[in-house]
Amino acid sequence: MELTHTADVEAFRTEARDWLRAHVPARPLPSLETAEGFAAHREWEARLHADRWSVVSWPEEYGGRGVDLARWLVFEEEYWAAGAPGRVSQNGINLLAPTLFDHANAEQRARVLPSMASGEVIWAQAWSEPGSGSDLASLTSRAVRTEGGWLLSGQKTWSSRAAFADRAFGIFRSDPDTPKPHQGLTYLMFDLRAPGVTVRPIGRLDGKPAFAELFLDEVFVPDQDVIGEPGQGWRIAMSTTGNERGLTLRSPGRFLAAADRLVGLWHAQGDPSDGALRDRVADAVVGARAYELFTWANASRFAAGETIGAESSLNKVFWSQYDIALHETALDLLGADAELAEGEWAEPWVFSLAGPIYAGTNEIQRDIIAERLLGLPKGRR
Amino acid sequence: MRFLLTDEQSDFARTVRSLLGSARVPPAVRAWADGDAGPGRALWARLAETGLFALAVPEAYEGVGPLPLELSLGFVELGRAGVPGPVVESAAAAVLLTELADEALAKRFLPGLAQGEASATLTLPGGSPYALDADAATYCFTVSAAGELRLAAGRGKVLGSTDPARRLSLPPAGGGELLAAGPAVARAAEVAGRWARLLTAAQCLGVGEALLARTVEYAKQRTQFGTPIGSFQAVKHRLADTLLDLEFARPLVWAAALSPGPGEVAAAKLAAGEASYRAAMTALQLHGAVGYTEELDLSLWLRKARPLRDAWGTPSACRAEVLRSLTPRRR
Numbered sequence: 001m002e003l004t005h006t007a008d009v010e011a012f013r014t015e016a017r018d019w020l021r022a023h024v025p026a027r028p029l030p031s032l033e034t035a036e037g038f039a040a041h042r043e044w045e046a047r048l049h050a051d052r053w054s055v056v057s058w059p060e061e062y063g064g065r066g067v068d069l070a071r072w073l074v075f076e077e078e079y080w081a082a083g084a085p086g087r088v089s090q091n092g093i094n095l096l097a098p099t100l101f102d103h104a105n106a107e108q109r110a111r112v113l114p115s116m117a118s119g120e121v122i123w124a125q126a127w128s129e130p131g132s133g134s135d136l137a138s139l140t141s142r143a144v145r146t147e148g149g150w151l152l153s154g155q156k157t158w159s160s161r162a163a164f165a166d167r168a169f170g171i172f173r174s175d176p177d178t179p180k181p182h183q184g185l186t187y188l189m190f191d192l193r194a195p196g197v198t199v200r201p202i203g204r205l206d207g208k209p210a211f212a213e214l215f216l217d218e219v220f221v222p223d224q225d226v227i228g229e230p231g232q233g234w235r236i237a238m239s240t241t242g243n244e245r246g247l248t249l250r251s252p253g254r255f256l257a258a259a260d261r262l263v264g265l266w267h268a269q270g271d272p273s274d275g276a277l278r279d280r281v282a283d284a285v286v287g288a289r290a291y292e293l294f295t296w297a298n299a300s301r302f303a304a305g306e307t308i309g310a311e312s313s314l315n316k317v318f319w320s321q322y323d324i325a326l327h328e329t330a331l332d333l334l335g336a337d338a339e340l341a342e343g344e345w346a347e348p349w350v351f352s353l354a355g356p357i358y359a360g361t362n363e364i365q366r367d368i369i370a371e372r373l374l375g376l377p378k379g380r381r
Numbered sequence: 382m383r384f385l386l387t388d389e390q391s392d393f394a395r396t397v398r399s400l401l402g403s404a405r406v407p408p409a410v411r412a413w414a415d416g417d418a419g420p421g422r423a424l425w426a427r428l429a430e431t432g433l434f435a436l437a438v439p440e441a442y443e444g445v446g447p448l449p450l451e452l453s454l455g456f457v458e459l460g461r462a463g464v465p466g467p468v469v470e471s472a473a474a475a476v477l478l479t480e481l482a483d484e485a486l487a488k489r490f491l492p493g494l495a496q497g498e499a500s501a502t503l504t505l506p507g508g509s510p511y512a513l514d515a516d517a518a519t520y521c522f523t524v525s526a527a528g529e530l531r532l533a534a535g536r537g538k539v540l541g542s543t544d545p546a547r548r549l550s551l552p553p554a555g556g557g558e559l560l561a562a563g564p565a566v567a568r569a570a571e572v573a574g575r576w577a578r579l580l581t582a583a584q585c586l587g588v589g590e591a592l593l594a595r596t597v598e599y600a601k602q603r604t605q606f607g608t609p610i611g612s613f614q615a616v617k618h619r620l621a622d623t624l625l626d627l628e629f630a631r632p633l634v635w636a637a638a639l640s641p642g643p644g645e646v647a648a649a650k651l652a653a654g655e656a657s658y659r660a661a662m663t664a665l666q667l668h669g670a671v672g673y674t675e676e677l678d679l680s681l682w683l684r685k686a687r688p689l690r691d692a693w694g695t696p697s698a699c700r701a702e703v704l705r706s707l708t709p710r711r712r
């Protein structure tokens with residue numbers, strides 16, 4: 001066991017840091033949950049891509065650098081520490097791309113991945129439906145066979161940034177007559193501007209308009225946009241949810257950087273006699289370190305060829321609770337200014353509040369932890 | 382000790398509650414957030430008919446008060462319904478002017494506030510520098526650290542709050558009409574600040590109750606895995622804990638209304654503020670993604686909970702006050 005990186009990992013860190021120092025916008029971009037911010041973030045994705053920093057862990061042929069997990073984690077640390085913009089491509093990069101690497105054919109990878117890496121095509125996740133959130137397998141949107149492809153109908157909802165995104169990926173019921181809800185589902189990609197698609201923006205809690213629901217009326221999708229075998233959608237989708245819950249969606253670098261900013265805020269306006277607040281700032285620092293080390297332990301397991309299953313639920317519960325605690329501490333430090341919507345911490349706080357809901361609610365994650373990691377009996381569900 | 386409401390007190394609360402229940406409050410809140418105070422003002426006018434605003438004003442100036450317990454009960458209902466506007470500040474301004482005991486000032490402002498014809502916002506030393514809803518209030522009072530009470534001239538630019546229905550602004554520094562100055566102002570401001578804290582606590586309680594009630598209803602109706610989510614233990618326990626928090630904040634609010642010393646009021650604000658914020662977190666979590674949208678009316682209460690928890694005394698300030706108010710026991 002050791003706590004230091006090899007010299008070549010550190011060299012990679014320096015290279016990333018130098019690039020970021022030279023290129024990160026001096027002033028924060030407008031929120032990526034707004035039309036204006038979305039466009040600005042898309043440009044930033046293109047900038048990253050031009051020097052091959054947008055998807056460092058991908059193979060070079062798709063625009064990456066083919067680096068290992070350790071280097072990816074180091075890149076993330078540097079990325080967030082540099083105060084670089086949030087990733088508007090994250091649903092594509094974190095959720096669809098791993099699915100494509102595992103389940104798509106060569107033609108699909110060659111067609112989809114490069115434009116994802118460059119920010120030219122931004123992807124939205126269309127999984128949830130009004131009646132199917134936690135119980136995703138109960139979904140009712142249909143994919144009906146037609147000449148050369150499928151016709152999608154139904155309603156998807158709470159699709160992050162779908163109001164401005166270009167394409168979406170989701171699961172659809174292609175065989176309504178299977179004995180179990182998890183069967184007869186097909187995983188497809190579709191164009192958000194295709195005939196038959198209506199995108200209705202839904203204001204989030206802070207009113208930002210990028211969330212959306214999608215109404216699909218016989219939207220044609222060619223066979224080449226089916227991922228894996230028709231009917232195998234559930235298995236394919238589940239093989240990648242670990243990414244969403246686990247370390248790729250919320251790398252430790254994010255929290256290390258946030259904890260660092262919190263400490264800065266404490267020094268700027270903390271009252272040294274307020275021991276309770278000081279303790280919470282310290283807890284945030286310790287929490288970020290714990291998450292960092294936990295992640296490195298997992299990464300080391302991956303490197304040794306092990307796989308991680310239900311453990312990703314531990315990540316999810318930890319980071320989502322940690323994120324809220326950190327931001328609440330910042331608000332408490334800000335006092336009356338915490339309420340200002342344009343403050344530096346307001347949007348990240350509002351965003352943190354959603355953490356225990358998306359990527360599988362924390363109640364569901366705790367059930368997974370209790371049943372699969374602790375071996376407790378399965379509850380009624 | 383008979384620590385229960387009288388029939389009259391319960392009746393009053395019920396009257397306010399049914400009035401607000403039949404009024405269309407959510408559209409008024411949304412209009413308020415958009416800078417249209419019309420529907421909100423109409424709501425205030427109907428509230429005035431219940432005598433609510435008169436409860437903070439002495440009889441000599443067309444009021445019926447001061448009656449802090451009745452007023453608190455009314456403010457629980459304002460919170461429950463999500464009524465927008467500087468309600469707390471208007472009552473606190475009335476208290477400030479009453480405490481000053483300046484006949485001319487009292488005559489000039491109190492009758493209008495008692496009748497609900499006028500509203501007021503105010504900033505006090507040690508409180509937030511931002512005035513709430515100054516653009517909609519009839520008067521914007523400020524008390525400076527030096528103990529000058531002024532009627533601000535003009536309104537500062539509106540700054541967005543994380544609750545869009547709370548319109549904040551910095552009152553223009555200095556200037557405006559000087560109404561009074563000196564130690565009497567500082568003393569009156571101290572009392573007014575305590576009332577503001579008490580009434581905010583009551584409002585928090587109402588906000589928490591509304592969040593809990595809506596979430597319980599939702600948990601009975603929303604089904605996942607073929608069963609109402611309210612049947613899952615994780616959901617039940619969070620709702621049960623929310624009820625516990627609120628029910629143990631309520632007696633503190635009543636006690637503070639009966640005996641509004643700094644420690645009692647701080648305890649009430651601490652407990653009610655934290656209970657309602659936790660109720661908001663539970664409501665958001667148990668509603669899942671629909672709870673995270675501004676379209677659902679639930680958002681009107683969700684967004685209120687945090688600013689109200691911090692208004693007129695953050696939990697940390699209240700804890701400090703609780704400890705300050707305790708006289709060390711001699712052995």
Ligand SMILES: Cc1cc2nc3c(=O)[nH]c(=O)nc-3n(C[C@H](O)[C@H](O)[C@H](O)COP(=O)(O)OP(=O)(O)OC[C@H]3O[C@@H](n4cnc5c(N)ncnc54)[C@H](O)[C@@H]3O)c2cc1C
Nearest residue numbers: 125127128133134159160354358361363613666667669670
């Ligand atoms: C900010 C945000 C972004 C999102 N982005 C996307 C996106 O891009 N694409 C997409 O497809 N979806 C997205 N979602 C939707 C998200 O995946 C769902 O919200 C989530 O699956 C929960 O479903 P639900 O909202 O229907 O809640 P429900 O499933 O209705 O749950 C309501 C409550 O009941 C609880 N509950 C449900 N079942 C159980 C059980 N068995 N035991 C105990 N408790 C239970 C839940 O934990 C929750 O507290 C997003 C959501 C948010 C908030």
